[in-house]
Amino acid sequence: MWGLRKLKSRVLRFLLGLALLASAYCLVFMALMMWEGNYQEATPITAVYWVVCTMTTVGYGDVVFKSAEGRIFSTLVVLSGVAIFFAVALPIIVTPWVERLEQTMPSKAPNDMRDHVMICGYSPVVETLIEKLDRLRIPFLVVEQRWDVARRIRQKYPLVYGDPSERQVLENSHIHSCQLIILNYNDEANADILLTVREMSNKEVIVMVEDLSRSRFLSYAGASRVISPKTLLGTFLAQITSPPREGVFPGSVQLFGNLLLVELPVFPGSPLAKESLNDPRISASGARVVGLWQRGRFCPRPRPDEQIRKNSVLLAVGDSEQLSRLRKETISLPAQGKLLVIGYGDVGRRVVRVLCDWGIDPVVVDRRDIEQPGFSFILGDGTDEELLEKAGIKDAVGVLIMLNHDPDVIYSTLIARNLNPEAFIVARANQAPSATKIYRAGADYVASVPLVASHMLFKMIQGLGEELTILFEGRELIKLEVGRSSPIAGQSLHEADLFGRFRTTVLAIDRQGEVISQVDGRTMIYPGDILAVTGNQASLESLTRWLRQGRLSKIRHGDMRITVPTRPDLKD
Missing domain, CATH: 3.30.70.1450 (Regulator of K+ conductance, C-terminal domain)
Structure with a gap:
């Protein structure tokens, strides 16, 4: 197990450090004994014996120093032995073992768990996905092999602690009765797990990767689908900022x-x-x-x-x-000015590739040197004001901030907005909670990697494909089929007042194949109509509860449940 391996690594490092310290004490012991003229005791065996007895505070007293310097050294050795036990050995070795004994991790899924989504590997992406699954009451199970992570989430989610590359762990996770499997470790670990899964089951397996160029190897191992949220996010961001x-x-x-x-x-x-x-x-x-x-x-x-x-x-x-x-x-007429891409990591690389494929020459800023880039490139820090001025940020029409660390994204956004108040600034949030701060820093559009990834996975679980459809977080879309006994059947939208009651908006109506896009308060609602309705989670849940009481025919969640980039509700 990952937690056990980590504990063993701690113990080995502790023992190595202890051996080095004891060796140094032995050398000092022999030097002091010879300095006192006691050559008979200045031997390696005696030195080891004395250091062990003194550090463990046994103190038999058969080998002692006579000089003040020797006694001071003895005192230091005793104190270091006590300090090592209480300050090092206890928290590093003893405490983790006690915690492991006190907290028995679940090693098997509940017996009645069926048709669940098995998620191997917890991360911020999984956390966001679980929120969506929980809202629609889709059962799920997290299989986690890292002790620290498992301990943190064991009270929040259904969990099996174990290595998912082991057959018994997969058996305990009810692999044969699950709906599908999601692998969310690194590529090497995912391949190992995938081979074990394919020995046992033909269930659909979705594998998440950082770089799609490595996807073919996972497909060879038996992956049903391989997705790279960062690749799709980069493509999307390039599309919304380019002509x-x-x-x-x-x-x-x-x-x-x-x-x-x-x-x-x-x-x-x-x-x-x-x-x-x-x-x-x-x-x-x-x-x-x-x-x-x-x-x-x-x-x-x-x-x-x-x-x-x-x-x-x-x-x-x-x-x-x-x-x-x-x-x-x-769009601006004419649209002139450069596009500046700050950061050439996974997402930034994809953004630049898409822009170049469309004949756009962006200016890229990155602290890592790029050999023969094929586009305008400036080496340096994307949070350096002078460097960004040199890159031409003041003349840029659009700025895409694709840095890997959110504090850098926030700071770079502040600089960009200050240097160019007119530019359309698109930023990447690596953690969903950071999106609010990035908006406050001056970004016009923020896309969160965990939200994009969880959205893609959620659509695939619902069988809707893996195309990236974007709506801001908190805005969801459902389709409602109006029944004969529905409380809104035979009313106009003004009379139904869905916005006033529930803060939901009817976008369009499908009436027996006829699409009505220009809806207003006078538009009538008839039995059999299918309404496309948008709102936040709470408002849509209130609406569907109310309509169920009136025997609404169908509520089609499967057509689309949308979230992705966050837009905080800021004050003017």
């Missing part, structure tokens, strides 16, 4: 037929900047704006006179042609 391509809407969500829900950033210089939502160019596009992100605050049903600020994000519904017309109004 738009006709008919391509990154992260779009299909509602009904060809009706899409998309996010459209309003870039500096856009004709819509400083205009209101009742601007005739918006209505002329045919698309409908159903939400608005401004200054980090989401408005689920913005007023027609709401002003659109630069670097806002419009949430719009329409078909491809309508949304293309609206998007033309959200």
